[in-house]
Amino acid sequence: MYIELKNINKSFGDFKASDNVSFGIEKGKLIGLLGPSGSGKTTILRMLAGLEKQDSGDIIIDGKNVNKLPSNERGIGFVFQSYALFPFMTVYDNIAYGLKVQKKDKKFIKQRVAELLELVGLPDVGKRYPDQLSGGQRQRIALARALAPQPELLLLDEPFAAIDAKVRKELRTWLRDTIDKIGITSIFVTHDQDEAIEVADEIVITNKGRVEQISNPVEIYLEPKTPFVAQFIGQSAIIEDYSKLKGFEVTENNASAIIRPEFIEINKFEDSEYHPFESSMEDAVVEDVSFRGNSFEVRALIDNISITGRYPLNASRLKKGDKVKVLIKKLYTIDENTTNILVNKALDDSELYYI
């Protein structure tokens, strides 16, 4: 492992920001630290950078314990949410800052700054001041500045949180490409799961100062290891008593379950007659239909269990009060500490039919 955190603890007064955090990161990976606000993700980043000191535990970078190294000796690039560009310096001087610290000669600095401006796609802004740039441009410059001294590790603290939605999407893809190009090990913090899923090679999910799961985005999505992850990822809803649903039997201790729209198939009452799993469907009544651009989102009530699913655009429309047949394909059952995937029995038995 290139970077290792071992049993890190950190408190701010009564607040436990890191509760025995341990994980490792391979060289060259792009890692997303994902969690709700207050889950301790930024604290982890700041401890890695040496901007915060852990109460106990070890941080190892490239085989070297950096516990005692101050931030100015760790050689880490840090990109702040609010950019933190020096407002009184030109873009050129901002990017050159770290190189001047390293006492590089003028010619080298000039060349390196030009190279970085080229890399971030803003070759002509060197003479401008940060307040003459848009938010997206500022963050690109902040990245160029962090990369200038050729750090071994790049840390980004919610880099796109202050940027409007459309530019944010562009920047995500751009960041991914840029980091791939340089091949630098990077960790970014976000509370936006779309961002983490889209950008990261691996996602570290934090909650209440603990690490809940570390996996690639697909695994996080399909195989949540803890109840928190199952609830946090996707558009998840809790079903308190799933034993009432057809095709599901209560397993030990797992009283409640989590359901996502993609686990549900909604059929019009009259269309379901020849459906192979007609007998495993629940009767439900449509409560609400809302248009989501590429599909309808339908909220329906099975007895008193409320579920939300998608309904395609090309089919005939549903409206409030319509009777529908609902097939629930799977659930994530949860207890205090674990999550299991529970597939509808009907589908489980006849996997041949179900593709």
Add this chain to the structure above:
Amino acid sequence: MENNKTKSSAIQKILKCGIISWVAIIALWGIGSLKYDEYFLPSPKETIDSMKELIKDGTLWSDIVASVGRVIKGWLLSIIFAVPMGLIVGNFRPVRWLVEPILSFFRFVPAIALTTLFLMWFGVGEESKVALIFYASFFPMFVNTIAGVASTDKQLVEAASCMGAKKARVFFTVVVPSAVSNIYTGIRLGLSSAIICVVAAEMLVGSDGLGYLINSSKLYYKTSWAFAGIVTLAVIGFAADRILQFIGKKKLKHFDVK
């Protein structure tokens, strides 16, 4: 339509430059002076006449030179001491803790209150006046510089540190530039304190300067001289502040100076 627009923007311009207010004040003054005699309230014209008179015999010019010279001496001396001291005190928290109680005590001792002491310590010559002006303009600069250092964006310091900068470099490249805006405000406030103080000092002791001119006018029953001195002071103060403001806007734009 277009004509209307240019008309309204022209009116706005006139309103904005303040000419109307000036015309109004001078008119009020003129009308008021009609009711009283010259010894009580000289008219604008009489004021200008005595200014001309004072310029002719050279007293106004020599008084301006004397006062402005003292202001500049005391004020520059104050900048030289207050700004570096403020930067150091602001940057080192233990020093700040030591200095703050003393500071908040002396801040409320006006320079005028120290005149007698300063006369005793520095004599009746230039030194005591310059010392008073120094004292008067020191605190606004000192306090504002400390505040400027304290208000440095912590993230800028962290950013510099992550790029490998040691404390001394962070101080000169991040903390000092961050404080420029406050230092500039302090320097401007210091100048106005200096001008207030020079007049008071010259009124109390000495034989030249605009304060002396205003004060001595009562000896000769020349109220219009007092007016001439006051107008001159206002013009000098106004011009000095405008020059500072201009420099601030031109040169310090990126230091968040407004």
